Amino acid sequence: xxxxxxxxxxxxxxxxxxxxxxxxxxxxxxxxxxxxxxxxxxxxxxxxxxxxxxxxxxxxxxxxxxxxxxxxxxxxxxxxxxxxxxxxxxxxxxxxxxxxxxxxxxxxxxxxxxxxxxxxxxxxxxxxxxxxxxxxxxxxxxxxxxxxxxxxx
Numbered sequence: 001x002x003x004x005x006x007x008x009x010x011x012x013x014x015x016x017x018x019x020x021x022x023x024x025x026x027x028x029x030x031x032x033x034x035x036x037x038x039x040x041x042x043x044x045x046x047x048x049x050x051x052x053x054x055x056x057x058x059x060x061x062x063x064x065x066x067x068x069x070x071x072x073x074x075x076x077x078x079x080x081x082x083x084x085x086x087x088x089x090x091x092x093x094x095x096x097x098x099x100x101x102x103x104x105x106x107x108x109x110x111x112x113x114x115x116x117x118x119x120x121x122x123x124x125x126x127x128x129x130x131x132x133x134x135x136x137x138x139x140x141x142x143x144x145x146x147x148x149x150x151x152x153x
Contacts, residue, residue: 002077004114005056009075012052013040016073023049023070044070055080057091065099074104078121085128105132107139115145 016022024042042051044067053064055076064072074081083090084100092100110129115122122145129143 002056005054005075005077008113009052009054012073012075016050016052021050023051055084065096065103068103078118082121082124082128086124106137106141108141110141110143112143112145113147114149115147116149 013022013026014028017026023044023046024040026040040052042053042064043049044051047070050071050073051064051067053072053074055074057077057080064074079090081104084092084097085104087097087101089097089100105128110125112118112122112125118125125143125145132141
């Protein structure tokens with residue numbers, strides 16, 4: 001799943017940069033005429049830009065939770081993201097659990113890719129969406145599930 005996260009992050013960075021919407025600077029390495037993100041430093045001071053954050057074991061998260069008012073695209077592995085929306089953030093200080101819980105359950109669009117690989121994470125994401133719809137949130141939060149190779153069993 002790490003490869004999918006890294007590929008999604010790299011494509012998102014290039015897409016936002018081409019559109020002039022990227023908050024931050026990237027250094028690219030070209031491989032076979034394809035741009036690949038080598039390093040990225042977000043700039044949170046650019047209010048009209050979108051910052052990209054990666055939540056994955058061994059990656060820095062650039063303190064995205066310090067700027068809840070900024071637009072951001074958060075890309076990560078299901079262990080890092082789902083544990084945070086369950087108020088049990090994996091690999092982080094328990095004192096930050098409520099902050100991440102609140103930020104990831106409000107004013108978000110969740111896109112779950114390759115759902116056939118998610119295992120119990122798929123069930124968890126469906127239940128979380130149902131809870132948010134039933135109890136409501138301060139601002140809207142929706143979930144989209146997608147896959148290029150879904151199995152209809």
